[in-house]
Amino acid sequence: MKPFHSYQNPSLAVDLVVFGYSHEQLSVLLLNRKEAPFQDQWVLPGAFLQMEERFRDTCSRVLKTKLGMDDVYMEQLYSFDDPGRDPRGRAIAVAYYALVNPARVAVSAGSMANDVAWFNVRELPGLGFDHKEIFDLALQRLRSKITYFPVGFELLDELFTMPELHELYECILDTSIDRRNFRRKIIDSDYIINTGKKREGAQNRHPDLYKFNKKLKKNGFQINV
Amino acid sequence: MKPFHSYQNPSLAVDLVVFGYSHEQLSVLLLNRKEAPFQDQWVLPGAFLQMEERFRDTCSRVLKTKLGMDDVYMEQLYSFDDPGRDPRGRAIAVAYYALVNPARVAVSAGSMANDVAWFNVRELPGLGFDHKEIFDLALQRLRSKITYFPVGFELLDELFTMPELHELYECILDTSIDRRNFRRKIIDSDYIINTGKKREGAQNRHPDLYKFNKKLKKNGFQINV
DNA sequence: TCAAAAGTGTTTCACGTACACCCATGC
DNA sequence: GCATGGGTGTACGTGAAACACTTTTGA
Known part of the structure; x- marks a missing residue:
């Protein structure tokens, strides 16, 4: 049995749709990019998968960094593979969505972003990459899920x-x-x-x-x- | 804007749960592996993603090769990322399931497999890799989907x-x-x-x-x- | 004309929907 | 005591579930 020959593979990242609920509004967490591509535009938080790291671990890493939060409810959403979705080259994104209580977290932009902020889902800015598509699917999934499974509690105290x-x-x-x-x-x-x-x-x-x-x-x- | 540095990425493959229905039985298409790992064991058909290729194209390639079939109904299922799922090294699998009419296809093993065959879903052999887990999720998804969406017709004449x-x-x-x-x-x-x-x-x-x-x-x- | 299976209709009942009323609290 | 919003109960109607009958075909 021979190991994989090291031919080139696409980059692999996770993108996160982080939902929060407070003041009777549903919000999403967005980052403002410091670098090209999509410099100064809002995007979903995400990170490249490290070797030996699982999707969930990558998500936790992002949530810990951006929100200082552990033990977050999250669920795999879908994988996105459009060859043109990232202008830097071929990149696959495995999207997750997470439900958090904004009252319990302290968002911080970190070194990679100009800014990080909650946006009401009804007043979203334009998003870079294919992140609007990812967000739309996440909202649809959340709406569907909440009608038959108790995930709403994750958003409350x-x-x-x-x-x-x-x-x-x-x-x-x-x-x-x-x-x-x-x-x-x-x-x-x-x-x-x-x-x-x-x-x-x-x-x-x-x-x-x-x-x-x-x-x-x-x-x-x-x-x- | 600089392109991705070529650091190492996990291998990326698609695995396919191909459902067929005939003689009042639901079946799955399995391959018998010619090489290690899991030599002589049954597994789901799959293939590595080529650069610039979309998941769906990879699936179509497999279906064309194994079944000589175009225009197959398929849907993304889930992405599997256990670091131990492939003994040859880190490999991510994006699983799809497909619905075909066995009467219209002619299965052929090809050069990579000893054999290819339909198995009744109630009498599955042991499967290599994490393919039992993938299959279980696919069956669950099919059962759920068929109760509210017209996918059953894909399996009939x-x-x-x-x-x-x-x-x-x-x-x-x-x-x-x-x-x-x-x-x-x-x-x-x-x-x-x-x-x-x-x-x-x-x-x-x-x-x-x-x-x-x-x-x-x-x-x-x-x-x- | 008989058996076997397909097409059509009807009764029943549970659940979802719509709605009214009472209760607790602060001013 | 009065306005506001929270807790509880009930009548109604729709639609799903259970079930019976008729029709068509080949032998």
Whole structure:
């Protein structure tokens, strides 16, 4: 058995669509490039894969650098292979999307970027490379996933209220959902637990605080748009 | 703007899960390897990506070589990156699955394999590399996809009967489906057209022949397991 | 005319949807 | 006590599931 002959392979990178939710808005993390190509343009964070490194490790490395964050929920999205997608040469991108709570992270541009910032997904600037395409697919996937699997909790604080979860769903799905039917579906799914505590401070009734049920049972749910 | 420095990149290959359906059985196409590693073991067909080649082109090349077939339905599945997945060195695999009609193709082993054959998905041999994992994910994806999107037709002849389509669904989903409710859901979806012809030969009532409606309208469907 | 399988229709029931009411809190 | 928003209950209708009957064909 002979090892691979060292013929040339395409460059291999991961690109990350990092979603954050705060102030009732869904946002994406973007970098402003310091160097060509696409100098001074906004792009998704990413990094080249190092030998012996797994996609997930590369993602974690980027998230740690840009966000100072560990233990982030992420999922592989799709692999992009258009030969013209990077003007520097052939480059394959394996895209992941991640869900974080912006309140818990401190973004920092690092040496490779002029700036790093959260953008509301409804007011995106033009993106370099094929990153608009990647972002569009990620948003589509997130919307689909959230309707049948409990990923929404990743975007909220550990304790959250039902109205907060409801607002999150309406924001991400960009639609209105009957709050009473929504409540029932979520409760019936057994994915969340009522802590008995209440969110204080509001000048009207104090809503119950829930937490995510990590040992998720069989019950699923289905939020219809 | 400088081009990529030529540091070493992992090898990049595509692996294909080719599904076929005939004689009321779902099958997968496997190759028997002529060389190490995994000599004389069964594996999924695949090929290394050539520079300037897209995943889809590599897949087509494999399908053309192994099956003498063009115009095959295929879809990207997932990318696999375990550093230990190939004993010859670091190799990334982008997996695709394809749906073909075995009646229309002539499989040939080619120079790289001892043999090539269809295996019933319920009686798979042990597979080399991480190909069992890839196969499992592909079957899961196919099962999920077929419940809401018209991919089943890719596995049948151009003209097919309702009982044939029904049998296909029961086989792939490995469950029984009420034939009358199934018929209604498919008809209501507008994905198929009654040609007016009938399948001759059977010694009982001759079923209507349908064809796939390529200009698919908005109506979807949902086959529940 | 009989068996086997395909085409068509109907009843039933569960779930999703729409909607109304009561409760808690701060001013 | 009043405005605001959160928690709970219920009637209704649509659509999926369960099921029966008729039709067509070859032997």
